[in-house]
Amino acid sequence: MNWQQFAVLSWARWRVGYHQLRRQGVFSLIVTLVILGIMLAGGFIGFFVALTAGALGLSKASPNMVMAIVDGWLVVYLMFSMFSLLTEMQQENLLSVDKLLHLPTSLFEVFLFNFLATLLSFTNLTLGPPILGFFLALVLVHGPSLLVGPLLLAAWILLAAAIITLIRGWLATLMATPRGRRTTTVVISLIVMVVFMLPQSAIFYFSRNQQQQHNHRTTELQDLLKQHERQEITNEEFNARFEAIRARDAAPSNHWATVTAIVERVNLWFPPGWLALGTREAIEGNVWPALGASVLFGLVSIGCLRISHRRMHRLVTQGVSDRPRPNGRKTVRGETSPRRNALERQLPWGSPAVSAVFWASFQSMLRAPEVKMLMVIPIIMLLMFAGGISRGGDKIPPAAVSAMVVGVLAFSVLSIGQFAQNLFGIDRAGFRAYVLSGVPREQILIGRNLSLGPILAVVVVPVLVAIRLLAPLPWSHLAMGFVGIPLLLLVVSMIGNLLSVLVPFGFKPGTLQPASPFGLVFLVQMIFLWVVMLLVGLLIGGPLALDMIARETGWLPPAIPLGLILTSLELALVIVLYAVFIRRQGEMLQHRETKILATIAERGD
Amino acid sequence: MTAIVTAGLTRCFGEQRAVDRIDLRVERGMFFGFLGPNGAGKSTTIKMLTGLLAPTEGTIHVLGHDMSNSQEALAAKRKIGVVPEGLALFENLNAWEYLTFIGRMHGLDLPTIRTRSEDLLQRLQLNGDAEKLSLEYSHGMKKKLALAAALLPNPDLLFLDEPFEGVDAVTSRVIKDMLHRFVQRGSTVFLTSHVLDIVERLCTHVGIISKGRLVEQASLDDLRQGRTLEQRFLDVVGAGEAEAQPLAWLEGAAS
Numbered sequence: 001m002n003w004q005q006f007a008v009l010s011w012a013r014w015r016v017g018y019h020q021l022r023r024q025g026v027f028s029l030i031v032t033l034v035i036l037g038i039m040l041a042g043g044f045i046g047f048f049v050a051l052t053a054g055a056l057g058l059s060k061a062s063p064n065m066v067m068a069i070v071d072g073w074l075v076v077y078l079m080f081s082m083f084s085l086l087t088e089m090q091q092e093n094l095l096s097v098d099k100l101l102h103l104p105t106s107l108f109e110v111f112l113f114n115f116l117a118t119l120l121s122f123t124n125l126t127l128g129p130p131i132l133g134f135f136l137a138l139v140l141v142h143g144p145s146l147l148v149g150p151l152l153l154a155a156w157i158l159l160a161a162a163i164i165t166l167i168r169g170w171l172a173t174l175m176a177t178p179r180g181r182r183t184t185t186v187v188i189s190l191i192v193m194v195v196f197m198l199p200q201s202a203i204f205y206f207s208r209n210q211q212q213q214h215n216h217r218t219t220e221l222q223d224l225l226k227q228h229e230r231q232e233i234t235n236e237e238f239n240a241r242f243e244a245i246r247a248r249d250a251a252p253s254n255h256w257a258t259v260t261a262i263v264e265r266v267n268l269w270f271p272p273g274w275l276a277l278g279t280r281e282a283i284e285g286n287v288w289p290a291l292g293a294s295v296l297f298g299l300v301s302i303g304c305l306r307i308s309h310r311r312m313h314r315l316v317t318q319g320v321s322d323r324p325r326p327n328g329r330k331t332v333r334g335e336t337s338p339r340r341n342a343l344e345r346q347l348p349w350g351s352p353a354v355s356a357v358f359w360a361s362f363q364s365m366l367r368a369p370e371v372k373m374l375m376v377i378p379i380i381m382l383l384m385f386a387g388g389i390s391r392g393g394d395k396i397p398p399a400a401v402s403a404m405v406v407g408v409l410a411f412s413v414l415s416i417g418q419f420a421q422n423l424f425g426i427d428r429a430g431f432r433a434y435v436l437s438g439v440p441r442e443q444i445l446i447g448r449n450l451s452l453g454p455i456l457a458v459v460v461v462p463v464l465v466a467i468r469l470l471a472p473l474p475w476s477h478l479a480m481g482f483v484g485i486p487l488l489l490l491v492v493s494m495i496g497n498l499l500s501v502l503v504p505f506g507f508k509p510g511t512l513q514p515a516s517p518f519g520l521v522f523l524v525q526m527i528f529l530w531v532v533m534l535l536v537g538l539l540i541g542g543p544l545a546l547d548m549i550a551r552e553t554g555w556l557p558p559a560i561p562l563g564l565i566l567t568s569l570e571l572a573l574v575i576v577l578y579a580v581f582i583r584r585q586g587e588m589l590q591h592r593e594t595k596i597l598a599t600i601a602e603r604g605d
Numbered sequence: 606m607t608a609i610v611t612a613g614l615t616r617c618f619g620e621q622r623a624v625d626r627i628d629l630r631v632e633r634g635m636f637f638g639f640l641g642p643n644g645a646g647k648s649t650t651i652k653m654l655t656g657l658l659a660p661t662e663g664t665i666h667v668l669g670h671d672m673s674n675s676q677e678a679l680a681a682k683r684k685i686g687v688v689p690e691g692l693a694l695f696e697n698l699n700a701w702e703y704l705t706f707i708g709r710m711h712g713l714d715l716p717t718i719r720t721r722s723e724d725l726l727q728r729l730q731l732n733g734d735a736e737k738l739s740l741e742y743s744h745g746m747k748k749k750l751a752l753a754a755a756l757l758p759n760p761d762l763l764f765l766d767e768p769f770e771g772v773d774a775v776t777s778r779v780i781k782d783m784l785h786r787f788v789q790r791g792s793t794v795f796l797t798s799h800v801l802d803i804v805e806r807l808c809t810h811v812g813i814i815s816k817g818r819l820v821e822q823a824s825l826d827d828l829r830q831g832r833t834l835e836q837r838f839l840d841v842v843g844a845g846e847a848e849a850q851p852l853a854w855l856e857g858a859a860s
Contacts, residue, residue: 008709012698019697019738099695102655102687103710106675316659 005105009113039126046130054137063283064260066138070276071263073131078272080123081164082192089171089185096172097315107316111309114168119161128157138283148282148290155297156275162304169308173315179367186369190376220245271296350446353439357447362454364427365419375458401471402544405464405481410536412459413488414529416452420496421528423448425506425600435593442586449493457485476561477544483564484540487571490578491535497585499524504596543567606669608633608762608793609654614663616649623649625817626663631795631810633761636788638808638825639797642842646817647797648690648766654795655687655764668762683711686755687764692747696740700731700750703739704757711758718757725753728779744771752780756787763787765796769803781807805834815842 021029058066100110135149171188175181224245228238267273274297278290342363347355365371423445424431434444464481467473505521547563550556589596609631616624624646631637641647652658654665656678665672670681687693695703701722708718726732729749734742739750748771755763763784769777784794784807798804804811811828813821820841821828829837 004712005710008706012695012702012706015702016695016697019699023697023738098657098689098691099693100710101657102682102685102689102693103707104679104682104712105710106679108675316657 002105002109005109006113006116010117013117036122039122043126043129047133050130050133051137051140054134055140058137058141063280066283067267067276067280068260068263069134070131070279071267071273073127073134074272074276077123077127077160079196080127081121081160082195084121084123085164085167085171086185086188086192088168089175089181089188097312101316107313108309111312115161115165115305115308118164118168119157121161121164124157124161135279138279142283145285145287146282148287148294149279152275152278152282152290152294152297155294155301156272158301159297159304160272162301162308166304166308166311169311173311179369183369186373190373217245271300347450350450351443353443354447354450357434357439357444358451360430361427361448361451364430365451365455368426371419371455375455396471398472398474399548401467401473402477402548403541404467404471405473405477405484406536406541406544408460408463408467409481409484409488409540410533412456412463413492413532413536415459416456417492417496417528417532419455420449420452420492421499421525422505423496423500424596425500425504428506428597428600431597431600435597440586441589441593442582445493445497445582445586445589449489449497452493453486453489456489460485476547476564479561480540480544480547480563480567483567483571487539487567487574488536490571490574491539492532494578494581494585495528495531497582497589499528501585501588501592501596504599506600539570540567543570606633607631607666608635608668609637609795610664610666611654612664614650614653614665615661616646616653616658617661622817624653624660624814627814627817627819629812629819629822631793633793634788634791635793636784636807636809637793637795638804638811639795639814640801640804640811640838641797641814645814645842647814650814651764651766651795651797652689655685655689656682657689683758684761685764686758686760686762688748688751688755688766688768689764690766692751694739694747694751694754697738699738700726700735700753703750704754707754708757713758721757721759722753725756728783729753730776730779745773745776748772749776749780756783760792762793762795765794767797767799769798769800777803801835801838813838813841 018029021032061069097107097110101107131153132150135146135153138149139146171184174184221242224233224238224241227233228235233241264277267277274289274293278293281287281289343356343359345355345359346352347358350358419426424434437444460481464473464478468475468478503520503524543563543566546566547561550560550562551558556562607630609629611627611629614624614627614629615622627650629650639647639650649658653660654667654672656672667681668684670677672678672681695706698706704722704725705715705718708722709715713721723732726735729752731746731749731753734746739747742750748768752765752768755765768780772780781803788794788809796804796808805825808825810824811821811834812819813828821837825834828834
């Protein structure tokens, strides 16, 4: 191990991080440095606070309470680690093999640098000291047998570092190409998003259960009172049953026991939880689980490190990142007609240029990981809320079910809004091709606008159909939702074209975040968001409300789908407006295209 | 002592043999040009020679060190400078920082790093941009920085993958002069290039790789046999086929 090289790498890592922060602006740099400083100091102070507070207060804490504290720390640690990993993925990988192996350093040393860097990560430096203080306090309170605690903690930290090293190596292989990098970043972001949503779902589930219990109690009491009023039961029977209900409610809540049992089970089946479980057992006098877990953590760590090292070795010996891509279908010399591709297809209306722009934009968006993520989000949301709707679908008021159409359309339109309001930012190279072409600019806009249609439909249709299947959504309202797709697409396109031409911006690679998030772009995004919400409310919510009022008041026979008729008329009007405006917008695009190119290329590249 | 010796050097990617049984011999003090069409295996070879990629078969000796032995490979790496294919720069370090990083990785002391960095940045006309992050550099500037990093440890052997690509004429001249002097003192340069004119003017010896196989290896004069390098190169790699087939639609009258 060459310590000088390790010191140089650590220094370079700090400089890279510093410059990356500085590029986001001085204000951002200062704020981040202050936060990091506070957190590091907090970690250091946290050691003494945890040690002192633990030594004074832990004698009164039950073993389950200690387990809960350690579990709480574990959750924070895992969240921090995931967030760090996500941040790191968007940054330059200083310790990649490609950048170091031609220097006088060996493969094993590069691997060791990587592992040590993980071990000395910000997460460990911030969260490590307080938990160490806590475990030392346990030793002070419960005696030397609890020395097994710091051992278990050390083994756990080693395990976490080994697993993170393993994941980083794996991600490095996946991110060897720019497209792989974008896809991996998006997939990991999605996983992190789902994991971060889990606690919220758990809270939703528990509060829903409590609400159900409360509703059940109220119904039970109301039934009892009614039975008593109707003299179906005697006074004695009423009193006895009333007392029984009150006694049951007054009984100490067993929530804590339930939660403890769930946490215990999770700890048992989710190995990182053995840290908390082993600690609790040690406090109860049984040190063997903690010792066993330490040994297992150690063995798994060694296993992970071996796999990581082998993968890194394979990267060099087999050149994973350099492996030539398998050749696609080759056109054999003399073969005059290569395979028909999507861009040869002609839309039933519109010029060949519109068709070409439509298919090119649609294909490239389908291949963009960000769009795939966009299409996955409603499915995740659907899965999360489908259970709730299916359990209580028949109890949801019909008006609320119909209002869901407005909600789904608003959410979906806002999701594609990021593309619609900045048509050219996500595919800078593609925009260069448009600028170089001699195609009338309105045709480019039409092709680009229409290409968002299928994506909007893929996001909206399954969710609306699912609502129809799970809850009493009238057919006419479902049809309104379908008509709303082209209607809102054209409306959002008209506004989006204007913004794409007047306020273009680049995206950060692998994200849907603007490259310059502050100032005018931020303001425009906010205004766009509110305008779109207002328009969805007016164009879909308005006819829907009129339809429901007409049905409620009996002003129109229920057979006449007023909402659907009004929405269809709106669509016809919007098509005319779009046809009028698009020519003018095309001229604006032609006038400003070089400025747009300069903006999206400079800030986004 | 020979600078580079390979025997049966082979690199496979699955079924494909990117480099196929190459026996290369580069003596010290040579200015060796390694030529080949796109996808012939030049960069794969240079990666194996510099330890960035392990061979599937065969042996490599660089400056007398067996590259299959990790300790010896380390000793070889201390004596070589490399401008690899992707340049291997850290985009979020400025030129000063990057050169300091490279110097310290080679174990140089700070005063030496400072003096050499200053000289190199000045010669390569990067001193005015030394405080900029390399991500703000043009491709040519990045190439110059990578070359400065390769020269900083004062190596005995330089591996340069396409060093003149994207570099302006003035800098190109400076680099050529530097490399000439480098070879004159007895050091060795191994470079790949698509620009045959440059190779013809700079190199003393040439190797030509085609479809993974070393098809020629000789001194420049022996290889040319009175013709130009371009003519010889096209003969060796068999470029006649592409030239022979005209495109009828492209040869009609212009509108």
